[in-house]
Amino acid sequence: MxxxxxxxxxxxxxxxxxxxxxxxxxxxxxxxxxxxxxxxxxxxxxxxxxxxxxxxxxxxxxxxxxxxxxxxxSAKMIFRLVGGGVRVEEIAQILFLESHGHVMEVFLADGSTLETRKSAQDMKADLDKIAPGQFVSPNKGYLVNLGAVHMIKTDYVEIQGHQIPLGKRKYRDFQEQYFQFMFAG
The missing domain is CATH 3.40.30 (Glutaredoxin)
Known part of the structure; x- marks a missing residue:
C-alpha cells in the first residue's frame, strides 16, 4: 500500500x-x-x-x-544465517528485528523469519549504511522499519499485527522520527 x-x-x-x-x-x-x-x-x-x-x-x-x-x-541486505548459509533480502521486506543476545530474529513481510548472529548495535550500524534513518529502536532489543509501521500508540508500535513495545518516554521522539522518514525529501 x-x-x-x-x-x-x-x-x-x-x-x-x-x-x-x-x-x-x-x-x-x-x-x-x-x-x-x-x-x-x-x-x-x-x-x-x-x-x-x-x-x-x-x-x-x-x-x-x-x-x-x-x-x-530497492536496497538489499545480506544476512549470514545461524546454522550456515546466507540470505539476501530487500530492505522493504524487513518489518522489524528482535534481539536475543547476539542473535537477531528478522521478521519479514511474507510472514517468515530468519536468524542472524549479530548484536543489535552492529545490525543498526549496518542498516544505517544501507538505509539511513529507516530503522529505529522503539525499545531495547528491537529495531523497526519505519516504512512498515502501521500504527503508533503511546505504548507500542504495530507492524502487520505485531505489537512492538514502545519505551515509556520514546513516543514523541519515535513519532517525530517516523514523520521525518516518511515525508523526507
Whole structure:
C-alpha cells in the first residue's frame, strides 16, 4: 500500500489535490491511502506544487516522489544465517528485528523469519549504511522499519499485527522520527 500525505492549509485545496491523485492512480494497480496535514514544512514534504496546478504538473511531481520511494525500497541486505548459509533480502521486506543476545530474529513481510548472529548495535550500524534513518529502536532489543509501521500508540508500535513495545518516554521522539522518514525529501 502506498501512503500519500496531502499538505495544505485550505480544505478545498486538499480535496483538489486528492482528486488529482485519484485521477493519477485510476489506471494503475496500486492501493493508496491518503492523510492530510495543514503544515507541510513540519512533515518535510517530498515536493511542492504552486497553485493553480495542472494534472500534468501534478503527475510529474508524483512521479518524482514515487521514484524516490522506489529507490529507497530497492536496497538489499545480506544476512549470514545461524546454522550456515546466507540470505539476501530487500530492505522493504524487513518489518522489524528482535534481539536475543547476539542473535537477531528478522521478521519479514511474507510472514517468515530468519536468524542472524549479530548484536543489535552492529545490525543498526549496518542498516544505517544501507538505509539511513529507516530503522529505529522503539525499545531495547528491537529495531523497526519505519516504512512498515502501521500504527503508533503511546505504548507500542504495530507492524502487520505485531505489537512492538514502545519505551515509556520514546513516543514523541519515535513519532517525530517516523514523520521525518516518511515525508523526507
Amino acid at each position: 502506498l501512503r500519500i500525505a496531502i499538505c495544505d492549509d485550505q480544505t478545498d485545496q486538499i480535496q483538489k489535490i486528492q482528486a488529482a491523485a485519484e485521477t493519477y492512480f485510476l489506471t494503475r494497480n496500486e492501493r493508496v491511502e491518503y492523510r492530510t496535514f495543514s503544515d507541510a514544512f513540519a512533515v518535510k514534504a517530498t515536493d511542492y506544487l504552486l497553485k493553480p496546478f495542472t494534472q500534468t504538473q501534478f503527475n510529474k511531481s508524483l512521479e518524482r516522489a514515487l521514484g524516490f520511494i522506489r529507490q529507497r525500497n
